[in-house]
Amino acid sequence: MRAVKIKKENLFDFLEAIKPFGDLWGPVKSGDGYVLEKVTDYSNIEMSALRTRIPFKKLLFPPKFTMFKFDEKGIRSSDEELPRQVIFGLHPCDLHALLIMDNFHSLHYVDPYYRERRERTAVIGLSCFPDDRCFCKATNTHYTEKGFDLFLTDLGDFYILWIGSSLGDDMVRECPELVDEEVTHDDLEKYIAWRKKRESNFKLKLDFTGMPSIMELSYDSPLWDELGEKCLSCGACTIVCPTCPCFNVIDEVDIGGGTGERTRRWDSCMFREYSMVAGGHNFREARSERLKLRFTHKLQAFVGAFGEAACVGCGRCIGACPVDIDIQTVAQNLKGEEVKA
Amino acid sequence: MSQEKKSVGLYGFTGCNGDQLVIIHSEDQLLPFFDSANIKSFSLAKSDNDNSELDLAFVEGSISSQEQAEHVKAIRERTRYLVAIGNCACYGGIQAMELGAKGWDQRFRKVYGDGFFINRTPIESKPIDVFVNVDFYLPGCPIDARQFFYCFAHFLQDDEPVFPDYPVCAECRWRENDCLLLKGELCLGPLTAAGCGARCPSHNLTCLGCWGPMKEANIGAEFNLLKEKDYSLEEIKRRFRMHTGSGMMKPLKKLLGAL
Numbered sequence: 001m002r003a004v005k006i007k008k009e010n011l012f013d014f015l016e017a018i019k020p021f022g023d024l025w026g027p028v029k030s031g032d033g034y035v036l037e038k039v040t041d042y043s044n045i046e047m048s049a050l051r052t053r054i055p056f057k058k059l060l061f062p063p064k065f066t067m068f069k070f071d072e073k074g075i076r077s078s079d080e081e082l083p084r085q086v087i088f089g090l091h092p093c094d095l096h097a098l099l100i101m102d103n104f105h106s107l108h109y110v111d112p113y114y115r116e117r118r119e120r121t122a123v124i125g126l127s128c129f130p131d132d133r134c135f136c137k138a139t140n141t142h143y144t145e146k147g148f149d150l151f152l153t154d155l156g157d158f159y160i161l162w163i164g165s166s167l168g169d170d171m172v173r174e175c176p177e178l179v180d181e182e183v184t185h186d187d188l189e190k191y192i193a194w195r196k197k198r199e200s201n202f203k204l205k206l207d208f209t210g211m212p213s214i215m216e217l218s219y220d221s222p223l224w225d226e227l228g229e230k231c232l233s234c235g236a237c238t239i240v241c242p243t244c245p246c247f248n249v250i251d252e253v254d255i256g257g258g259t260g261e262r263t264r265r266w267d268s269c270m271f272r273e274y275s276m277v278a279g280g281h282n283f284r285e286a287r288s289e290r291l292k293l294r295f296t297h298k299l300q301a302f303v304g305a306f307g308e309a310a311c312v313g314c315g316r317c318i319g320a321c322p323v324d325i326d327i328q329t330v331a332q333n334l335k336g337e338e339v340k341a
Numbered sequence: 342m343s344q345e346k347k348s349v350g351l352y353g354f355t356g357c358n359g360d361q362l363v364i365i366h367s368e369d370q371l372l373p374f375f376d377s378a379n380i381k382s383f384s385l386a387k388s389d390n391d392n393s394e395l396d397l398a399f400v401e402g403s404i405s406s407q408e409q410a411e412h413v414k415a416i417r418e419r420t421r422y423l424v425a426i427g428n429c430a431c432y433g434g435i436q437a438m439e440l441g442a443k444g445w446d447q448r449f450r451k452v453y454g455d456g457f458f459i460n461r462t463p464i465e466s467k468p469i470d471v472f473v474n475v476d477f478y479l480p481g482c483p484i485d486a487r488q489f490f491y492c493f494a495h496f497l498q499d500d501e502p503v504f505p506d507y508p509v510c511a512e513c514r515w516r517e518n519d520c521l522l523l524k525g526e527l528c529l530g531p532l533t534a535a536g537c538g539a540r541c542p543s544h545n546l547t548c549l550g551c552w553g554p555m556k557e558a559n560i561g562a563e564f565n566l567l568k569e570k571d572y573s574l575e576e577i578k579r580r581f582r583m584h585t586g587s588g589m590m591k592p593l594k595k596l597l598g599a600l
Binding site for chain 1: 370373374376377490491493494495497498500503506507508510511514515517518519520522523524530531532556557559561562563565566
């Protein structure tokens with residue numbers, strides 16, 4: 001990692017200069033929130049957006065896409081080349097989630113569809129200030145030194161531009177005149193002061209220490225049945241979660257029957273059919289069973305399989321659930337703390 | 342294709358014919374549609390219809406006379422599969438709206454007086470499955486063309502189509518809309534079967550439930566949530582019974598009985 005500086009007034013020129021690296025996607029305003037959208041007018045980018053409704057995952061495995069087409073002779077992969085893309089504005093929580101996703105899609109089995117898109121993706125991170133739903137400090141994901149090609153730390157009238165990969169370095173080399181290579185002691189002091197200010201701004205205090213043990217002892221907790229009564233099984237929590245990768249594979253045949261396509265679509269462990277197997281048996285018929293699966297998977301099982309929890313404290317689920325079942329209320333409930341919903 | 346073409350019939354009972362219109366309006370699919378099967382009966386689209394044996398029957402509309410009841414039973418007798426299409430066939434539709442304690446007889450007289458009907462004995466409007474066994478439900482008001490042709494293509498292949506078993510909310514979230522329920526509006530998204538692509542919420546209009554309930558609709562939780570948001574029982578009931586006939590009111594009545 002290497003640090004340079006870029007003046008704020010040069011940012012749009014910089015984004016223009018790195019156009020050859022792909023379509024730029026950034027957070028833009030939509031209704032009461034933000035969504036990641038393809039951006040051509042850089043002034044539409046919301047620099048203060050904390051979380052997009054759906055995280056970056058939609059650009060690495062879209063909600064629905066065609067894996068291949070088939071006819072009576074066999075399968076045909078698409079010869080259309082996917083566009084290169086630059087995702088702008090990911091905060092440390094999402095960058096940690098991106099690392100989790102990368103790991104998940106390549107550690108035991110390389111998913112070619114994910115890799116195809118990931119290899120065409122550059123990532124530019126952006127610093128942030130927490131709001132009352134952010135709890136990345138509790139999940140220890142409030143800083144990151146990896147997961148990005150470039151990362152911008154906002155220090156007033158300039159950014160520190162962290163170069164995290166050779167691809168990031170290539171991007172900076174496109175326009176060396178826009179960056180300032182000289183980082184001074186004064187900048188370090190500004191950076192330290194910014195860190196302190198940010199640290200003191202976390203309002204949501206959660207403690208995930210020892211959570212896998214709590215989850216292990218909570219299999220018979222009456223909480224799951226209580227939550228199962230309330231849950232609408234709408235899947236919102238999984239759709240907005242940056243570490244939820246589950247999908248279903250569905251074939252669609254054309255009317256003639258001779259041709260068709262195999263599609264991949266987002267699935268959710270909150271849906272009834274998710275755990276249904278051939279013959280109609282359902283391993284998690286009850287909503288309470290599905291909720292237990294989701295939260296133990298995030299906070300316990302994932303730790304066993306991948307060495308870390310699959311919650312990055314982004315706070316999306318806290319705002320998404322119509323009946324306030326989220327990682328905050330579940331953790332507080334299981335630990336016997338006062339629950340604030 | 343070397344296989345023999347399947348015989349298919351499309352029928353309409355009480356309703357607006359909107360579902361058959363959706364099919365007819367799908368111009369880009371009409372040639373393959375008529376080419377891939379022997380369409381034995383489709384009176385909205387063609388005149389040489391017959392009552393021969395069928396592999397597959399699509400039935401639109403609710404049953405609102407004894408004659409219709411006999412007709413749908415006859416269709417059932419001569420078809421291998423029967424698919425109910427549209428909200429009226431699946432749940433009875435608006436004409437099967439539950440309108441309180443007064444009963445169908447009184448409501449019927451209020452509209453039609455004491456006149457008599459030729460060749461028709463009216464009965465209270467009911468969904469198809471009250472009279473015959475239904476193999477598959479294709480809901481919607483009207484149905485979605487993509488879902489219909491997907492369903493049709495899979496039945497021609499003797500393959501059961503896979504339909505969403507999750508609510509409109511999922512499709513709404515995939516489209517990254519603002520959640521209307523979280524904004525305090527009376528939205529039936531969490532109860533309603535997906536398939537429409539969250540059309541109404543994507544235009545900032547609440548879900549009316551026109552796809553009918555999903556299999557696992559948590560009516561109790563939605564009811565409690567709406568009560569918490571200060572909607573009256575009357576407002577909630579009005580919204581529940583509007584589009585789904587028996588679909589959502591039956592479970593709500595069961596729930597209210599239990600309260």
